[in-house]
Amino acid sequence: MPNASKKIAMGTAIALLAAAILVFPSVAPNPYILSSGVLVLNYAVLATSWNFVGGFTGYISLGHGALAGLGGYATALLVVKAGLPSFAALAAAALLVAALAVPLGMAALRVRGASFVIVSIALVLILLLVFQSWASFTGGSRGLVVPRPFDLSRPEHHRVFYYLFAGLLAIAVLAWWLIDRSRFGLRLKSIREDEDKAEALGTPTFAYKLIVFVVSAGFTALAGGLYALWFGDLDPVFQFSILTGSYLVLMALLGGVRNLFGPVAGAILVGTALEYFKVEYGDTPLHLVATGVLLGLVVLFMPDGVLPAIGDLFKRFGRTRSSSIREVTAAELAEQRKAAV
Amino acid sequence: MSLATHELRKAFGGVTALDGATVEFHEGKVNALIGPNGSGKTTYFNCVTGMIKPDSGRVTYQGRDLTGKAPHRIARAGLGRTFQLCRTFPRMTALENVLAAVPRGGLRSAGSRADIEKAMSWLTRLGIEHLAGSEARDMSWGQQKLLELAGVLMAEPETVLLDEPAGGVNPALLDRIGTLIRQLNAEGRTFVIVEHNMDLVMSISDHIVVFDRGRPIAEGPPSVIRSDERVLGAYLGV
Numbered sequence: 001m002p003n004a005s006k007k008i009a010m011g012t013a014i015a016l017l018a019a020a021i022l023v024f025p026s027v028a029p030n031p032y033i034l035s036s037g038v039l040v041l042n043y044a045v046l047a048t049s050w051n052f053v054g055g056f057t058g059y060i061s062l063g064h065g066a067l068a069g070l071g072g073y074a075t076a077l078l079v080v081k082a083g084l085p086s087f088a089a090l091a092a093a094a095l096l097v098a099a100l101a102v103p104l105g106m107a108a109l110r111v112r113g114a115s116f117v118i119v120s121i122a123l124v125l126i127l128l129l130v131f132q133s134w135a136s137f138t139g140g141s142r143g144l145v146v147p148r149p150f151d152l153s154r155p156e157h158h159r160v161f162y163y164l165f166a167g168l169l170a171i172a173v174l175a176w177w178l179i180d181r182s183r184f185g186l187r188l189k190s191i192r193e194d195e196d197k198a199e200a201l202g203t204p205t206f207a208y209k210l211i212v213f214v215v216s217a218g219f220t221a222l223a224g225g226l227y228a229l230w231f232g233d234l235d236p237v238f239q240f241s242i243l244t245g246s247y248l249v250l251m252a253l254l255g256g257v258r259n260l261f262g263p264v265a266g267a268i269l270v271g272t273a274l275e276y277f278k279v280e281y282g283d284t285p286l287h288l289v290a291t292g293v294l295l296g297l298v299v300l301f302m303p304d305g306v307l308p309a310i311g312d313l314f315k316r317f318g319r320t321r322s323s324s325i326r327e328v329t330a331a332e333l334a335e336q337r338k339a340a341v
Numbered sequence: 342m343s344l345a346t347h348e349l350r351k352a353f354g355g356v357t358a359l360d361g362a363t364v365e366f367h368e369g370k371v372n373a374l375i376g377p378n379g380s381g382k383t384t385y386f387n388c389v390t391g392m393i394k395p396d397s398g399r400v401t402y403q404g405r406d407l408t409g410k411a412p413h414r415i416a417r418a419g420l421g422r423t424f425q426l427c428r429t430f431p432r433m434t435a436l437e438n439v440l441a442a443v444p445r446g447g448l449r450s451a452g453s454r455a456d457i458e459k460a461m462s463w464l465t466r467l468g469i470e471h472l473a474g475s476e477a478r479d480m481s482w483g484q485q486k487l488l489e490l491a492g493v494l495m496a497e498p499e500t501v502l503l504d505e506p507a508g509g510v511n512p513a514l515l516d517r518i519g520t521l522i523r524q525l526n527a528e529g530r531t532f533v534i535v536e537h538n539m540d541l542v543m544s545i546s547d548h549i550v551v552f553d554r555g556r557p558i559a560e561g562p563p564s565v566i567r568s569d570e571r572v573l574g575a576y577l578g579v
Contacts, residue, residue, distance in 0.1 A: 183443055186451040190441040193430035200390060200424075201442045202416035202496050208446075 025162050031155040040271035041165035042227050047251040047263035048172045049219035052212050055257035058192030063120030064220050065244025066127045070097050071221025072228035072239055076146040086149035090225040094218050101217030105210045128240035144234045161230040172219050177260050250295045256305025343368035349398035351384055358384040360555035371532045373542045376552030382535045383425055386504055390422050391415045421498030425505050427486045431478035435488050438477055442495040463491040483514045500531040507538040519545050
């Protein structure tokens with residue numbers, strides 16, 4: 001039963017991944033490494049959230065950084081200006097951004113391909129200008145300080161948020177899986193394959209794209225809001241950066257957009273690499289060059305991502321073992337001998 | 342009342358593709374739409390199925406006005422279509438291609454036993470059940486045409502519009518497609534077929550509409566169309 005063994009392999013992989021993620025804070029040698037772990041998990045949630053749109057419908061958004069930024073600022077402002085408790089503010093912020101995603105999606109999802117990419121970039125740039133200029137409300141370039149939700153030491157603070165991000169990641173992955181196996185998901189994927197054809201088969205493509213965009217925006221905002229509560233300081237330049245969206249695209253593509261854990265794997269690889277490059281090359285733009293090279297390599301040599309590439313490798317080995325040319329000729333020889341007798 | 346259009350017009354820039362096409366197709370029959378290249382047949386299909394909006398005129402189906410409605414609404418009203426250059430979902434398996442046409446969405450599993458059985462029965466009927474697990478992009482042209490048809494039929498349309506079902510298909514498969522259309526018609530489905538292969542058109546059609554320069558110039562059963570002078574003129578450029 002190849003199906004059963006596939007399920008066991010999948011289950012083992014998930015259990016290993018979960019164990020590795022859960023054990024990390026205990027083995028992290030210092031708070032700095034632990035905080036890098038929080039960042040990587042934040043990327044994993046963001047990349048998985050991005051993949052609700054990118055993976056299912058094939059619409060490549062570079063604007064998801066802006067949705068995360070909105071989630072961050074909404075959470076922070078609800079705490080600072082409205083005096084809401086931190087996590088109530090987080091939930092309210094996610095709902096607000098999801099609601100805002102309805103008109104945003106209605107505007108952006110009218111266009112396809114490169115045009116959609118450009119519209120999504122425009123979203124980031126517009127919000128960057130707004131949040132920088134509207135200093136009386138957002139704090140502008142001076143930044144916005146977000147009060148911490150817990151009174152903890154720095155290492156403990158990182159540890160708690162590490163697990164909060166891990167929990168959010170589990171929910172996002174579960175939601176993606178639920179859609180992936182559903183009729184809704186299959187029809188979404190048919191939009192990715194051929195949107196007009198899907199429409200002609202009776203799929204209300206626009207409504208489907210909008211629903212999944214709103215879900216994606218909600219999860220992205222949750223990640224952004226949680227980041228704001230963790231990091232405690234927001235600056236429009238970093239919150240509304242095209243780089244964030246580009247990193248998410250790189251992570252999702254690198255890991256594989258058709259795979260449940262593709263974006264997570266990509267986030268772990270790219271996130272770790274980014275942190276490493278930043279430590280090694282400090283403030284030089286070399287980490288950007290490295291990111292660009294990585295993206296180029298992925299697109300050229302692993303267009304489906306790392307996970308499928310590894311899967312293909314296994315398949316190739318498996319096939320040679322099960323039906324090599326030698327075995328076939330041996331069987332034929334036996335046949336010939338039988339026929340001769 | 343079956344599928345009908347009234348004074349349908351569509352121009353692309355200065356080119357008039359449809360010039361007041363008033364047509365009524367016969368319900369429960371195999372209808373064919375023929376005409377020389379550029380006579381507006383595909384534009385007509387696209388206007389009827391909502392892929393493009395006509396400049397003026399009306400499309401009605403079973404008494405309902407479908408003019409300018411979104412393609413998915415028209416599909417759900419019971420009109421299924423294939424495309425001239427056959428279109429499948431290339432990176433989905435044959436089975437998924439057919440399942441993607443299940444009329445309802447929702448968060449229920451896409452692989453329910455009933456859905457899979459029904460999808461497999463269509464694949465079997467079209468003779469490509471052995472390819473259920475293959476991705477569409479790995480299939481041959483003919484197999485993809487059969488797959489596209491299986492998907493359309495899965496959506497349970499009462500009327501099926503086929504844009505050149507015989508295009509690029511070998512003679513053996515052509516026979517099979519012809520027989521299949523007659524069988525599906527006998528089960529109660531209405532067909533409207535755009536086709537250049539006159540042998541196929543003449544052998545399977547009950548009713549033929551001939552287009553020239555964006556409007557019908559003749560209609561009737563094959564025996565009448567075969568000897569119509571206007572039709573010969575349009576085709577031969579006399």
